[in-house]
Amino acid sequence: MNPELTHWTGPLGLPRFDLIRDEDFAPAFDACLTEAEAAVEAIAANPAPPSFANTIAALETAEEPLNRLCAIFFTLVGTDSNPAREDLQRRIAPRLAAHGSKVSMDPRLFDRVEAVMQDADALAPEDRRLTELTLRGLRRAGAGLTGEARKRMAAIRERLAVLSTEFSQNVLVDEREFVLEIADDHLAGLPDWLIRAMRAAARERGRQGQVVTLNRSLIVPFLEYAEDRALREVAWRAWTARGSGQGAGGAATDNRPIAAEILQLRHERAQLLGYEDFASYKLEPEMARSAENVEALLTEVWTAARTRAEADAARLTEMLREDGVNGALEPWDWRFYAGRRRRAEHDLDEAEVKPYLTLSAMLDAVFDTARRLFGIELHEISAPLWSPDVRAWEVVRDGRHMAVFVGDYHARPGKRSGAWCSALQQQHKIGQGQRPIVVNVCNFTPPEAEGEPAYLSWDDAHTLFHEFGHALHHILSDVTWPSMSGTSVARDFVELPSQLFEHWLEQPEVLDRHARHAQTGAPLPPDLRDRLLAAGNAEQGFATVEYLESALVDLAFHRGAPPADPMARQAEVLAELGAPTAIPMRHATPHFAHVFSGDGYSSGYYSYMWSEVMDADAFEAFLEKGDAFDPEIAARLEEWILSKGDSLPADELWLKFRERKPGVHALLKGRGLLAKTS
Incomplete structure (x- = not known):
């Protein structure tokens, strides 16, 4: 070996x-x-x-x-x-x-x-x-369990492992195989930075001209800027067809029967253990405790979000009519008209902002924020990693080694889509102890050429901060046992550090210090910064609705008897919600990797919002002090949230940090939805 x-x-x-x-x-x-x-x-x-x-x-x-x-x-x-x-x-x-x-067993x-x-x-x-x-x-x-029940449980677990692997590989095939060539005479509306990125993607695949792939950093801005409505529809349908048997991989990558079998097996597994359904089994150890508690939170936010989204849809439909289109506002229209509206109402164009949001500048912002809050410093090291563009840093505090941090930031063929944080090595104190090796993975558009900067969107910058928030949970972990260190916590608690850390990106002092023009080095102009921040909630109706649709469908899948046809159940849930037709689920069932590529977020996709209730309330603790970098609150955050892992139940850790239960008010306020409910 x-x-x-x-x-x-x-x-x-x-x-x-x-x-x-x-x-x-x-x-x-x-x-x-x-x-x-x-x-x-x-x-x-x-x-x-x-x-x-x-x-x-x-x-x-x-x-x-x-x-x-x-x-x-x-x-x-x-x-x-x-x-x-x-x-x-x-x-x-x-x-x-x-x-x-x-x-x-x-x-x-x-x-x-x-x-x-x-x-x-x-x-x-x-x-x-x-x-x-x-x-x-x-x-x-x-x-x-004993006897046949024990044997059946073992068989279920083995079969679920096979199915989840097939599910994730099918999505990867569809993502890898799809390439949409865009002719020179169909580039209307696309900004120069996006055209350059599309040309770089073409070169990477040995093609001429420019292409759109299913890399989120390419397809989302394409849907926002492309004036060719027919091409937007082709791109959108490919993006949402992943894993459906209608994607680039064809029938061989159809995840619909796989999802159905996974749901059946999960239900059987839960009943073998004496639970009514899989949701009851899965939620028992989480902060939420029950599906009823989850549904209550999601429904409370849904009402405000749908009201906002419907108002937005009416305005976007007016814009569609102004362009001479008499049909309905479609999903491939939403980002295009929402982007146009944002640029008009906030005088904000991403092309104007993007030169200030280079990966290098935003990494400096991430690291400097962590230094100011927790006293840690990151020093880049040279190490043989899995790709030449993957980087590594040593994390130190007061001269003491704290961790190794690895960042893999650029999209490439063969890489799973999305963004995540993992650990090659967990922190523990057994024997001589061990410090963590933490990995952040993203899928940002790579530089157009060697030596050129990599540009991020505002959404990309949020992702960068989000994943490093997870990394901090590992880096600052200080427990004895590896199985409860770092992010080994309740699923609806694990997103608290990551979503909380995103708040610092939106602090004017962070942007003023780090958002520098890639060519001139000039700081982000205050007026542009203010317009950027003011536009932050412009699409919260859309973003909240598409998320809640996925979370509520996930919950419905795992409550009661499993659906024989998950796609029919998905449609039924969306109809019951009265979901806007132009806002589909963020993750439709055939490519809902959070739920079907393993058990991690099954019956648990709600946890992002459950954690957001806490992260909004946690950041309020800093605002109440009048200082986003208040050292006392930062020390309490490290002591009771970031260092403790699963050494205490999550609700106890929260109460020790905040000294009261969180409320939904700060979340609705942060998403700009509060006024719509009053």
Whole structure:
């Protein structure tokens, strides 16, 4: 086995990706799975009486080589996939699921953990919490099942692993294969910066002229600026056809039957464990606790958002008529007319702003904001990573090593769409301790040529801040056990740090300091800055509605009996909501990766808004002090939110930070929806 897969020798403990070959992974998985099974077997078969040390603590490190191997492999699958990696992913997914089932459903482990729990009052607080979480995890995995129910649960978990892998790979194929060539005589309305980006995308694919791909940083501005309505429709339909069998991959990438089977299996899994439905199972350990609580929040915001969106739709329809179009306002029209309206009403054109929002400048803004709030500094290092454009930094505070941060920012073929944060290595204090290695992945349009700057949209800049908020949750983690460090928290709590950090992008002092013109170095003019910030809520009706549609459909999928036809159920939910026809779901079912490419956000897509209630309220704490960088509030934020991981329940951490429950008022105010409800 290639030792670099589990014993990393790169700078500051990074893996040496230059020493890793695709053919190394299969034998490594064989070896690491065998080693992990032996380590867990030794714990389960230990003749000594169960104790925290020989059971709970031992389980925390039993699979460390396998965890490190998975961290490398799945990082590459997400950021730099190829046929060999995709093939191995399909083959390894059921094996990993089978291993997970064998461990989490072992009755001997369950008995040992239950025995430790009986004496848990004598343990240190973090140790007791870990014991509680371990026991809860085993119960929810099915460790208490027997006979045929146990066998069926294991089979369900293996099948779900296969299906989620197929789902994500189908979406990736459709994203990778679609290329829309735009002739020179169909460029009307497109700004120069977008045309240059489209030409760079064409060159990257060995084509002449300019193309639109399904990279969000290309297709969204194309839908906003392209005057050719027919081309907007083609692009929009391709974007929303991903995974439907109507995309670039054809019928082979149809995720609709996969989604239906996933929902059926999740429901069966929940009922095997004694829950009414999957939503009841999934929400039990979250802050929301129940589907009823989730629905109450989403419905309260939906009413205000739909009212705003309907008013916007009426105005955009008027603009459509002014252009001589007599048909209905369509989804491929919304961004185009909303952009035109924003430019007219706020005198704001993205082409005017974009030169000030280079990736370099916005990274400086991100890092400087983190320094001013938490005293950390980032120093770039040279390291062999998976692509030449991936960068790494050492994070230090007061001269002490805190973490390694890796940023993979540019779109490229073989990279999963979207943006995310992961950790190659978790923080913990076992033995000599370990500091985290954190990865942020985005899909920004790359520079037009070597040596040129990469430009971000305002939405891209928000994404940059958002993902680094997740990274801070890892970087500042200060707990004993790896399984509850960093972002290992309730799903509806995990987005609090990321969404909260976005607020600093919109602080005038941050923009004044860092938004500099790429060519002249001049600061963002105050008037342009003010217009940019004033336009921030211009499309909150649209943004909130498209998000809530997805969240409410996700919740409906997992409440009660699963739908035989998810697409019919999707349409039914949207009809019940009275959803505006020109605003489709942000993530339609066939490409709803949050929900179907694994269990992470299943019955949990609502968590972004649940967390937003808290992030809006949390930023109010700074505003109440009159200083967005108030050191006392920043210290409390680190102490009770960013450093604690899952060492205390999320609602307790929030109350210790804010000393009261959050309310929806700050969210509605922040989205500019409050006045519409009064």
